[in-house]
Amino acid sequence: MKTEEFIVQLHEELELEVPLNEDTNLKDLEEWDSMAAMIVIGFVSNNFNVILNANDIQNITTISSLIDRVGRDKFN
Amino acid sequence: MYQSFTGITIDGIASCVPKNIVSNDIFSDLLSPKEMKMFEKTVGIKERRWASDEIAASDLGYRAALELFADPQFDKDKIKCLIFVSQTSDYKIPFTSNILQSRLGLASDILCLDINAGCAGFIQGLSTAYATANSMEEGSVLLIIAETLSKILSPDDRSTTMLFGDAASAIIISRKLETSVQTYLNFFSDGKNHDAIQIPEGGFRNKAGSNPPNLKLVMDGSRVFDFTLREISASIIDLINYSKQSIENIDYLFLHQSNAFIINQILGQLGVLKAQGPINIQSFGNTSGVSIPLLITTNKDIFQDKSVKILCSGYGSGLTWGNAILDINAGTILKNLIEY
Numbered sequence: 001m002k003t004e005e006f007i008v009q010l011h012e013e014l015e016l017e018v019p020l021n022e023d024t025n026l027k028d029l030e031e032w033d034s035m036a037a038m039i040v041i042g043f044v045s046n047n048f049n050v051i052l053n054a055n056d057i058q059n060i061t062t063i064s065s066l067i068d069r070v071g072r073d074k075f076n
Numbered sequence: 077m078y079q080s081f082t083g084i085t086i087d088g089i090a091s092c093v094p095k096n097i098v099s100n101d102i103f104s105d106l107l108s109p110k111e112m113k114m115f116e117k118t119v120g121i122k123e124r125r126w127a128s129d130e131i132a133a134s135d136l137g138y139r140a141a142l143e144l145f146a147d148p149q150f151d152k153d154k155i156k157c158l159i160f161v162s163q164t165s166d167y168k169i170p171f172t173s174n175i176l177q178s179r180l181g182l183a184s185d186i187l188c189l190d191i192n193a194g195c196a197g198f199i200q201g202l203s204t205a206y207a208t209a210n211s212m213e214e215g216s217v218l219l220i221i222a223e224t225l226s227k228i229l230s231p232d233d234r235s236t237t238m239l240f241g242d243a244a245s246a247i248i249i250s251r252k253l254e255t256s257v258q259t260y261l262n263f264f265s266d267g268k269n270h271d272a273i274q275i276p277e278g279g280f281r282n283k284a285g286s287n288p289p290n291l292k293l294v295m296d297g298s299r300v301f302d303f304t305l306r307e308i309s310a311s312i313i314d315l316i317n318y319s320k321q322s323i324e325n326i327d328y329l330f331l332h333q334s335n336a337f338i339i340n341q342i343l344g345q346l347g348v349l350k351a352q353g354p355i356n357i358q359s360f361g362n363t364s365g366v367s368i369p370l371l372i373t374t375n376k377d378i379f380q381d382k383s384v385k386i387l388c389s390g391y392g393s394g395l396t397w398g399n400a401i402l403d404i405n406a407g408t409i410l411k412n413l414i415e416y
Contacts, residue, residue, distance in 0.1 A: 031114075033114075035114040035119070039117075
C-alpha cells in the first residue's frame with residue numbers, strides 16, 4: 001500500500017469531514033476518541049500485521065508519526 | 077495453569093435474560109449521533125438487557141436452572157454440588173449458592189460454593205465444576221453464572237455504562253464413565269493490574285473511602301484493551317499446543333463478548349474465519365462471565381445432532397484470562413433462551 005492510499009482509506013474508515021494528510025495531527029481531529037483509536041488499531045493490524053498498543057496511541061500525533069510507527073519500509 | 081479432564085461432559089445449558097431491553101437511544105446525552113455510529117461500528121453493541129430493581133442476579137440464575145430441571149433428563153436430587161459465579165450476589169453474608177440450594181429444592185447433602193469472578197468466570201467456574209465432578213462417585217454439578225452489572229454502573233460514565241448487560245446461565249456437568257471425551261483448560265493472572273476493572277470502595281480495603289462511597293464499576297479501558305489484544309490469542313495457541321491439536325480441529329471459537337472489535341482482532345490474530353467466531357454482543361452487551369454460555373444458547377443450532385469441538389476464551393477483571401477446549405456432544409440439552 002502506498003502512503004497516499006493509506007491516508008485515503010484511513011480517512012474513509014474514520015468517516016472524517018475534514019481532509020487528512022501526513023501533517024494532520026490525529027489528536028486535533030474533532031472525531032478523535034477511543035473509538036477512533038480502535039479504528040486506527042484495526043486498520044493498521046488488518047493491513048500491516050502491526051498491533052499498536054495504548055502507548056503507541058498515546059505517542060502518535062501526526063499521520064506521519066503513525067506511518068513511522070507502522071514502519072515506512074512497509075509502504076511501497 | 078493447565079488442566080485436562082477425561083470423561084467429564086456438559087449435559088445441559090439454559091440461559092435467562094431480563095425482559096427489559098435497553099437500546100442505545102437512552103444514551104443520547106452521553107454520545108453525539110456520530111459518536112454513537114462509531115460506537116456501534118467498533119464496540120458493536122446496539123442493545124442490552126437490564127434487570128428491574130426487584131430482580132437480582134440469582135433470580136435470573138434460578139429461572140435458568142428451573143428451565144433445565146423442566147427437562148425429564150435432569151433430576152434435582154442428583155445435584156451434589158452447586159457453584160454460583162457472580163460479582164453481584166444477593167448479600168455479603170451469606171453466600172448465594174446456599175440460598176439457591178433451598179429455592180431450587182436441591183438435596184441437603186450438597187456442596188455449595190460461591191465464586192467471585194468476572195469475565196473469565198465461565199472458564200473459572202468450569203474448572204471448579206469439572207474438578208469436582210471428576211472426584212464424585214455419582215451425581216452432577218450445577219454451575220450457575222449470573223450477573224446484574226447494570227446495578228453497579230454509573231449512568232454518566234460513558235466508559236462503562238453502555239457496555240454491560242444482565243444475564244444468567246445454568247449448566248449441568250457430570251462424569252460419564254462410558255466416554256473418553258477430553259477437555260483442556262488453561263489460566264493466567266495479572267494481579268498487579270487488579271485496579272484496571274474495579275469497584276474502588278465498599279469492600280474491606282477501602283471501607284471508609286469517600287462520602288458517599290464509590291460503589292460503581294470503574295474501568296481503565298485502554299489498559300484492558302491492550303491486555304486483550306496482547307495476551308488472549310497467545311494463550312489460546314498455548315492451550316491448543318498443550319492439547320496436541322491444531323486450530324483446524326476447532327469447529328468454533330466462543331469468545332467472551334466484550335467488544336466486537338476485540339473479538340474480530342483475536343479471530344484475525346488466530347487466522348480463523350469470522351464465521352467461526354459467533355457474536356451476539358449487538359443484542360446483549362457484555363454480560364461478564366455469562367457471555368460464553370449465553371452465546372452457546374443463542375447459537376444452539378450449531379450443535380444440532382452432532383458433536384462440535386469448541387474453544388471458549390474468557391478475559392477481564394483480575395486481570396485474569398482462561399481458555400477451554402471442549403466438546404458439546406449431540407446429547408447435550410441446549411434450551412431456548414428464556415426471559416424473566
